[in-house]
Amino acid sequence: MDAAPLTPDPAGLLPPVQPVQLLDDQGVLHEVDGYPLDLKDEDFRNLYRFMVLARRVDKQAINLQRQGQLGVYASLLGQEAAQVGGAYALDEQDWVFPSYREMGAALVRGVDPGKILQLFRGTWLSDHDPHATHFGLLSIPIATQALHAAGFAMGAKFDGKDLVVMSYFGDGATSEGDVHEALNFAAVYDAPCVFYVQNNQYAISVPLSKQTKAPTIAHKAIGYGMPGYRCDGNDVLASYAVAKQAVERARAGDGPSLIEAVTYRMEAHTTADDPTRYRTPEELAEWNARDPIARFETFLTREGLVDDTFRAQIDDEAKAYAARMREEIYDAPHGDPLELFEHVYVEPPASYDEQRALLRRELEAG
Numbered sequence: 001m002d003a004a005p006l007t008p009d010p011a012g013l014l015p016p017v018q019p020v021q022l023l024d025d026q027g028v029l030h031e032v033d034g035y036p037l038d039l040k041d042e043d044f045r046n047l048y049r050f051m052v053l054a055r056r057v058d059k060q061a062i063n064l065q066r067q068g069q070l071g072v073y074a075s076l077l078g079q080e081a082a083q084v085g086g087a088y089a090l091d092e093q094d095w096v097f098p099s100y101r102e103m104g105a106a107l108v109r110g111v112d113p114g115k116i117l118q119l120f121r122g123t124w125l126s127d128h129d130p131h132a133t134h135f136g137l138l139s140i141p142i143a144t145q146a147l148h149a150a151g152f153a154m155g156a157k158f159d160g161k162d163l164v165v166m167s168y169f170g171d172g173a174t175s176e177g178d179v180h181e182a183l184n185f186a187a188v189y190d191a192p193c194v195f196y197v198q199n200n201q202y203a204i205s206v207p208l209s210k211q212t213k214a215p216t217i218a219h220k221a222i223g224y225g226m227p228g229y230r231c232d233g234n235d236v237l238a239s240y241a242v243a244k245q246a247v248e249r250a251r252a253g254d255g256p257s258l259i260e261a262v263t264y265r266m267e268a269h270t271t272a273d274d275p276t277r278y279r280t281p282e283e284l285a286e287w288n289a290r291d292p293i294a295r296f297e298t299f300l301t302r303e304g305l306v307d308d309t310f311r312a313q314i315d316d317e318a319k320a321y322a323a324r325m326r327e328e329i330y331d332a333p334h335g336d337p338l339e340l341f342e343h344v345y346v347e348p349p350a351s352y353d354e355q356r357a358l359l360r361r362e363l364e365a366g
């Protein structure tokens with residue numbers, strides 16, 4: 001029997017060559033066919049509000065780490081539009097399974113930053129209840145949350161529940177086996193799942209060019225038989241419109257999709273990293289000129305959607321958020337470092353006991 005001739009994109013799954021952009025770098029709106037904007041004035045203001053709050057919460061978390069209140073923190077600076085735009089496309093009953101960098105998406109879901117960030121203090125699983133906001137715990141092991149999302153979406157489908165699951169992860173995570181397994185399971189079971197990759201150009205110090213030979217991350221989708229979308233992740237409107245399309249597709253029962261939001265991490269990978277070792281000031285300046293908040297603000301101001309009163313209101317809200325975060329973190333218990341040795345072995349090897357004794361002595365010595 002003759003095989004059917006292979007065409008490059010039989011089901012129209014390939015992403016566009018250029019990332020979808022609705023707001024250009026000067027903040028001018030250009031509508032794009034196939035990506036309608038169903039937003040009211042209130043939504044435009046809300047998107048802006050979440051982005052500004054996310055930036056303030058991020059700054060506060062970095063400061064808390066510098067004060068020794070958090071062990072480490074992973075900044076979202078520069079990725080506000082990608083995170084907020086993606087999460088804003090979800091409904092209340094939907095779920096998010098995030099990585100450790102997702103404070104912007106967390107705020108959209110109504111998560112209390114002071115609670116969830118306790119994870120970075122070393123307390124037990126933070127003081128955050130995923131069921132209250134449908135926002136999973138921050139996932140430190142790379143890509144594991146993609147599997148949680150695929151499994152959760154499959155379960156929801158089996159149970160006949162009307163919900164969509166969005167998993168956030170980074171460009172580096174796409175090299176992990178977990179992402180392959182998650183994409184394949186979700187595709188085969190037509191699970192209502194959106195895989196939202198923030199391509200922030202680096203996995204710690206490893207640039208995208210050393211991460212994959214694929215033309216883009218979105219191109220990987222066709223190998224699983226799902227559509228690949230690509231958007232300008234520094235454009236909150238494009239991030240929203242593309243995510244909305246993928247979410248609606250999943251909700252309609254048409255299965256999962258993979259979104260690549262092209263963006264840039266402006267800060268260090270975490271507070272423990274020195275990005276000057278692998279990035280140039282020129283590259284940083286280039287991306288700084290594409291700042292997602294400044295671009296959106298230019299648009300909103302021109303359209304008369306924000307004014308000084310509104311800006312002052314958000315500023316006050318951001319200050320209140322940061323103050324509450326400080327209180328919650330200062331009041332949270334510190335984890336006991338010796339717990340590191342609990343629940344690992346039933347019968348610990350001798351070397352393990354020696355290491356525990358060594359740590360105990362160090363702690364006692366102060």
Ligand SMILES: Cc1ncc(C[n+]2csc(CCOP(=O)(O)OP(=O)(O)O)c2C)c(N)n1
Pocket residue numbers: 101140141142169170171172173174200202203204265269
């Ligand atoms: C399973 C696993 N392997 C390695 C690490 C160490 N690690 C922490 S962050 C990171 C890079 C992740 O890059 P990316 O997926 O692009 O996300 P980003 O941090 O840029 O948001 C690595 C390798 C880890 N946390 N988990």
